[in-house]
Each structure stands twice: as C-alpha cells, then as structure tokens.
Amino acid sequence: MMCENCGKRPATVHYTQIINGVKTEMHLCEVCAKQKGTIEFDAPFSVTNFLAGILEPAFGPQMIKPSFEMQITCRGCGMTFEEFKRSGRFGCAMCYNSFSEKLYPIFRRIHGNTKHVGKIPTKMGENIAIKREIDKLKIELNIAIKNEEFERAAEIRDKIRELEKKLSRE
C-alpha cells in the first residue's frame, strides 16, 4: 500500500481510530506521518464533535433560538456562546460565569449533576466548607421540623446562625 498523502513512498504508519464502533483509517509513510506531527488527523467522531451535538437544543437549532442568544459573549476572553457550542471548549475561567444560565442543562446532560461536591482548594476552602455545612444543616432543619422535633430544630437553627455569623465576619 502506498502513502495516502504523497502517494510516492510505501505506507508504514497505519493509524486506526474506533469511536463508538465507527472506524477511521489512515495509511501514511514515515515522512508524511512525521510532517503531520504523528497523530494529528481529523477526528470526525471526537468527544468535541459529539458535544457540539449535545449542546444544540433538542428541537433543532433554528426553531426556538431568539436572535439575542447568539450574542452572549464572555467578558473575559470574548468567546461567544455560539463559538463555545461549536468548539465544545471554554475560552477562559470567566466563560463559566458569562454562560452560567445556559450551563445547567448541559452539565445535567453530561454528568447528571450541576454541583461540585468534591475537593475544595485549601486556600479558598474555609468559606466554601462553611457554606456547604450550612446547606447540609438546612436540610436537617427541614427534616426535624417535618418530624416535629422542635428541640432539635432549635439546636440546628442556632448552629446555622453561628456559622452565618462566622461567614459575615470574614
């Protein structure tokens, strides 16, 4: 077999990609493979391309998209929401804030979740840990009230107040 790129030398680098059962093959000679920086071929079935599909609204793009939606732009890097949908990549940390409202359904579809409950960086950790604790206590408070355990509810309420005070002091 000859190289698909130059057609002059024999193909010795065989590159196969299988994603979700779809197979793509490339046959190149060593020289052309080197020029291409080895594995840098188009991946029509890459995660990014599938993401772009997920990011489109279920009813098809034209039907429900008001024109102003196209113009949401990140204040940090200038990326538009359209651009994010096409590339499947955020341009900077601020994109998350700029596109905030639109991200909930996307994250729910990808992860089934919209809230991080894992590691907190120690540098910014204390406040976040307190807020998480307050959220947890609020749920406990509701349960206590529902079960008419008022003494316990009062205890939890005091704990929440204490933590909230600690937060506002910082």
Add this chain to the structure above:
Amino acid sequence: MDDVVVTSRIRLARNLSDVPFTIKMNDYDAGLVIERVRDVISKNKQYKFDFYEIKKLPFLKRQVLIEKHLISPALVSAKIKSAVAIDQNENISIMINEEDHLRIQVLYRGQNIQRAWEDANRIDDFLEGHLPYAYDETWGYLTSCPTNVGTGLRASFMLHLPALTLLGYMKEIIETITKLGIAVRGFYGEGSEVVGNLYQISNQITLGQPEEDIIANVVSITNQIIEQERQARLKLLSENRSFIEDKVYRSYGILKYARNISSNEALKLISDVRMGISMGIIKEVTIDKIDVLLNLIQPAMIQDYFGREMTPEERDIKRAELIRKILD
C-alpha cells in the same frame, strides 16, 4: 505482578484563573504559563522533576514519552508551546498546555490506584499553594472541556482481558459498563484501537460526586471485570485445555524464534504468553518480564533502546532480536 491489571492511573485537570484557556491562548501566554509552572515545580522538595519543552525535544524522544504513557499525543500536537515535568521514577508527569493548563498524571504498575490518587492529590495541593487555580464554588475545578468540570479527575485502569475477549464477552461487558458511566478505550486512550487485548477503562462523570466515590466506583467495576476474567481463564483451561496450551505455546515459540516481527504481531503474541503465564502453562517467564517486553517492543522504544533511528523494516528485525534476548 498482576495477572489482569497492567497499570493504574489518576489524572487531574487544572487551569489558572488569570490566563485564557489553551484554545484562546497565544504563544506568549503559553510561554508565561510554562515559566510560572516550571518555577513552582522547582520549589518542590519531595520529588525531583525533569522539565522538557515539547518543541525542543527530538521527534524520537517525544514518541518515547508517548509510548511510556508519560505524555499524550495531544500534548505533542498542541499548536501553542507545551511542556512536561516528569519525576525521576517516571510515575508522575505534569503536562503543561495540553487541553488544560495543567494535567497532573500519576501512573503505577499493577493495582495501585489509591497510591496514585494520594500522589496526585499531594502534588495538586502543592501547586494550588503557589498558583491561582480556576475554581468555582458551584462547579468546582473549571476545565476547558465541560466533560471534565468538577473534580477534573479521571481514574483509569489498563486491563489485560484475553479470556473474556476470546470467549466473545467483551462487547456485552462494554455495553453494560458504558451505561454505568464508565468509558472503555484502547491502548493509547481516547480514539485508539484495542490491541493485545488491552482495554483502558475509566470514569466519565466528574461533577457531582466526591473524588473518593468516583475512584471507588471505577475500582468496584474493575474488580468485577477482574473476577470475570479469572473465571473465563479457568473456564478456558478446564474446557479447552489442549487448544489453549497449543495457542499459548505457539505464540511463545514465535516470540522466541522469530527473526522479523511487527509491533502489532508482537503485542498479540505477548498477550497470549501473558495469559499462559497466569494460567500456569508457561513457567519459565514471569509476568514482570513480559510487561517489560510489552513496553519495549513499541516503535520508538525499540529505536531508543538501540540508540539510533531505524527504518520500519530494520525495526522489525531488531524487535525480534530484542524479544529473543529478553526471553532467553
């Protein structure tokens, strides 16, 4: 070593809050990020890291790092300046300007995911102390791709599953575990082909579960697959002993005596022999030795071993020579 788990790996994706992500980055920003990270890493007392800028590395060296799974093909093909820091034991690598500013990766042989997580977590803590991480209270660690947001964690195992493959169970297993949020990939990760019955399995979900739960989930599914593979090996041995013995010894024979062998053929034969050792059929070679071979037979590793560039034809001859030497 381990009859089914070849390697365990943890990867953390991290970004800096004050620089655009890699998709929006220019070479100047990329260079600055590399210098900042290099400076921080040099302050680490616990590990000794070697630092490489990818564009300054010769072609062969880059390929060797890919074949050792220390860097990804994406780091090499990055359009902007990229770099990697590798610890001297070659278990830890910190990729700079791959899809994210930072990719902390820890890789150990055998079933060692807990240790990998502890190392990755420690290095993450250290880097976080010196660099402004992009982190959000609600969404956790902010990553370039929405599939990594939250923990930025990927826990993965490279599994050797010859018996399940031979018995034709793999399609069903892959379908099932995919539904449980586990991804299955080939030898070189995303988009690569399964060769030598080596499968990489890892978590897909990164948001909404604590790190320990994500790891425990992958471990639990891996343990079940390991159990099934061992059962399948026993089944093969009890029901098709002569067929299996013949298959294993034929592969061993070719490896021992071949004078010209491609990496794909070698991988297939090594897979048979590896299975044969775990079944007690072949006793004169250890799994450890076979796993050394598994690495060494790759195209760039062969050239690195003999210390010079070779044509593919020459490589196939030298590969056969090297295999004979190691198996002797």
